[in-house]
Each structure stands twice: as structure tokens, then as C-alpha cells.
Amino acid sequence: MSKKQQAPTYGGQALIEGVMFGSRNHTVTAIRRKDDSLDYYYVPKEQKPLAAKLKKIPFVRGIVALIESAGIxxxxxxxxxxRYDVMPGEEVDHTEEESSKLAMVLGVAAVGVLSFIFGKFVFTLVPVFLAQMLEFIAPGKTAQILLESFFKLALLLTYISLISMTPLIKRVFKYHGAEHKVINAYESGLPxxxxxxxxxxxLHYxxxxxxxxxxxxxxxxxxFLVPTDPFWLRIVNRILLIPVVIGVSFEVLQFTNSLRNIPVLKFLGYPGLWLQLLTTKEPxxxxxxxxxxSFNKLLEIEEKGIENIDILKSTTEKTVNTTVAAN
Structure with a gap:
């Protein structure tokens, strides 16, 4: 099958009481409202020439994709x-509530692309200081890097485990599981x-x-390819290497996904799947x-065009939404 004939790749994101799905040109969200109705939201993906060119460059495309995903x-x-906890027709701006709601959104997004870049600095540097504090029992470059990586993994697992105990995040993780299940069913050719x-x-690769x-x-x-001494240089190269680590990790993710149907090699993606046992729950x-x-609405837009979708039709705005009764 040629590249042009390949089936399109869809991605998604779990939200508060909803799921967003996206394709190359479109993104659609469906959420469950307080009255049990469904509310849809549409945002187009604008294909900017520079971004399109950068996304063709290995090790750079991952950073571009991350920034693009964060914005949308x-x-x-x-x-x-x-809107998830407001009755249709009662959408009113409450200034006093905005700060608490914003904090809640940022908490949800902390394990997603929205806060990834900011969290990456803390996630990268805290383990460096912890490893340095224990240099007296783990001296040398190899021991320090292994200890640093251990602390980084422990920090990641502890953080996800703790936030998954809160009722709100637990529900978001269930929608995360629902998102993966839909993609897996679709890619398996199931109705x-x-x-x-x-x-x-x-789970999904x-x-x-x-x-x-x-x-x-x-x-x-x-x-292992850069020096760890003196300590200030170690801090500097960790910061400078953040985009490098992101770019290479994106390529590794794509590589393991391409191997998921090969019995001998699909195990390379297992570590990521194991982590998803924490970040997804059965919906x-x-x-x-x-x-x-949400996914069906995206497919409908792909097939008919946004201008032909009555409940999302908009001729002057770039983002539209509507509430419909649940079936």
C-alpha cells in the first residue's frame, strides 16, 4: 500500500466528561452535559506552511506536533x-469560579500535552539534584545517570498514582480508556x-x-553521551537536551507503533503499555x-465536510459548538 493509500491516522485526548478526536485537518470534542445531553465542539487544524515542512523532518516533527497539540x-x-457541569442554556461566566476551574483543568492536563513542556523541566531537573545528593553512595557518571533515571521514573509513577486517586482524574482516566478502545475498535475494522x-x-501504542x-x-x-561534571554543566546540558529527548522519544514511539503487529518485536512497546495501566481505566x-x-462526528466531517454538518455548521467562526439530546 502506498503512502497516499494508507488509512488516515486518528488521535485523541481525554477531557473532563468527554473525549476529543482529531485527524489531519479536523478536531472534534463530545462531552456529557449535566442534563445527560451531548455537546459537540469543533476546531479546525490550520495547515501552516512552515509547520507542515518541519513535520516532515525526523526528530523535529515530534516537537512541532507537541506544540500544535497543546494549542488545540x-x-x-x-x-x-x-460546560460539563452546567445545564444547557445556563452558560454564564462566573469570574470568581474561573481560577478554581482553571486550576482543575491544569491538574487534568498535567499528564497530557498541555503542561508537558513546563512539567518536563521539573521532571528533568529534580532527579538530577536528588542523584547528586547521593553521590557519596553512587559516585561516577554511570551510577549517577542510572540513579537519576530511577528517580525520574519513580517521580513519574508516584505522581500519576497519586492524582489517579482523586475522583475527577479517575473519571478522566476512564474517558482515556474509552478513547483508546474506540481507536482500537476502529483500527480493527469493527463497527x-x-x-x-x-x-x-x-491500551494503545x-x-x-x-x-x-x-x-x-x-x-x-x-x-551517557554528555558529561556529568562539573555539576553546573550537568544542569545546563539537561536543559538544552530537553528538545532532543522529546524529538528522539517521538521517533521511538512511532517506531514501536510500526512494530506492534510483528510478534517478535511488538514487545518493544510494552513498557509504554504498562504505564497506561495507570493512566487509563475501564470506562x-x-x-x-x-x-x-465524538469519533463518529469526526468521521462524518471527514466524509461530508464541515460545511455540510448541520449541528456544527458555521460560516464565520472557526470554532462552533451545539448541544444535542442524548440517544
Whole structure:
């Protein structure tokens, strides 16, 4: 099959009481409202010439994709946050509530692309200081890098485990599982019914959770190529290498995804799948219904064009939404 004939690749993002799905040109969100209705939100993907060229360059395209996803994802997160707990027709701006809601959104996004770049600095530098504090029992470059990587992995697992205990994040992780199940069912050629989707795996090779774990593994190997002494130089090269680690990790993620159907090599993606056991949970049927509705709306837009979708039609605005009764 030629590159032009290949099936399109779809991605997604779990939101508060909803799921966003995206293709090359479109992104659509469906959320469950307080009255049990479904609300849709659409944002086009603008194909900027420079970004399109950069996304063709290996090791650079991952950084571009991350920035692009963060920008679009923030719009969908804001939409879901502002409407999921409000009855249709009662959408009113409450200035006093905005700060608390914003904090809640940022908490949800902390394990996703929205806060990844900012969190990466803390995630990268804290383990460096912890490893340095224990240099008296783990001296030398190899021991320090291994200890640093251990602390980085421990920090990641501890953080995800702690936030997954909160009711809100636990529900978001269920929608994350629903998102993966829909993609897996679609890629397996199954009709998108609740039964078929529920029977599909909640784990997926292209997940951002896998990407997070690969940054730990890839970073460890890259750090062996640069000096660790003096300590100030170690700090500087860790900061400067953040985009390098991100770019290489993205390529590793794509590589493991391309091998997922090869029995002898598919195990290379298993570490990322294991992490998804923490970042995804089994969804209930109503959550799966929301994910299916979002994905079906994206497919409808792909087939008919946004201008022909009545409930999302807009001739003057770049983002539109509507509430529809749940089936």
C-alpha cells in the first residue's frame, strides 16, 4: 500500500466528561452535559506552511506536533471545563469560579500535552539534584545517570498514582480508556457499537503516556553521551537536551507503533503499555457512548465536510459548538 493509500491516522485526548478526536485537518470534542445531553465542539487544524515542512523532518516533527497539540488541546479542555457541569442554556461566566476551574483543568492536563513542556523541566531537573545528593553512595557518571533515571521514573509513577486517586482524574482516566478502545475498535475494522468498543483494549501504542515513559528511557541513553561534571554543566546540558529527548522519544514511539503487529518485536512497546495501566481505566457504557459519538462526528466531517454538518455548521467562526439530546 502506498503512502497516499494508507488509512488516515486518528488521535485523541481525554477531557473532563468527554473525549476529543482529531485527524489531519479536523478536531472534534463530545462531552456529557449535566442534563445527560451531548455537546459537540469543533476546531479546525490550520495547515501552516512552515509547520507542515518541519513535520516532515525526523526528530523535529515530534516537537512541532507537541506544540500544535497543546494549542488545540487547550481549546478543547477549556470548552469541556466550562460546560460539563452546567445545564444547557445556563452558560454564564462566573469570574470568581474561573481560577478554581482553571486550576482543575491544569491538574487534568498535567499528564497530557498541555503542561508537558513546563512539567518536563521539573521532571528533568529534580532527579538530577536528588542523584547528586547521593553521590557519596553512587559516585561516577554511570551510577549517577542510572540513579537519576530511577528517580525520574519513580517521580513519574508516584505522581500519576497519586492524582489517579482523586475522583475527577479517575473519571478522566476512564474517558482515556474509552478513547483508546474506540481507536482500537476502529483500527480493527469493527463497527463502533458499545459492545465492540468495550471488548477492545484500553491500551494503545501511540498513547502520550507511552511517550512520557520513553522520555525517561531515551533520556538515560542520551545522557551517557554528555558529561556529568562539573555539576553546573550537568544542569545546563539537561536543559538544552530537553528538545532532543522529546524529538528522539517521538521517533521511538512511532517506531514501536510500526512494530506492534510483528510478534517478535511488538514487545518493544510494552513498557509504554504498562504505564497506561495507570493512566487509563475501564470506562462504563455511557462514557464509551461519548467517545463513539465524538469519533463518529469526526468521521462524518471527514466524509461530508464541515460545511455540510448541520449541528456544527458555521460560516464565520472557526470554532462552533451545539448541544444535542442524548440517544
Amino acid at each position: 488541546g487547550s481549546k478543547h479542555l477549556t470548552f469541556a471545563n466550562e 463502533l457499537t458499545v459492545e465492540n468498543v468495550q471488548a477492545s483494549s484500553r 501511540r498513547c502520550g503516556s507511552s511517550f512520557l515513559l520513553f522520555t525517561v528511557i531515551v533520556g538515560m541513553f542520551i545522557y 462504563d457504557d455511557k462514557q464509551v457512548e461519548v467517545a463513539i459519538a
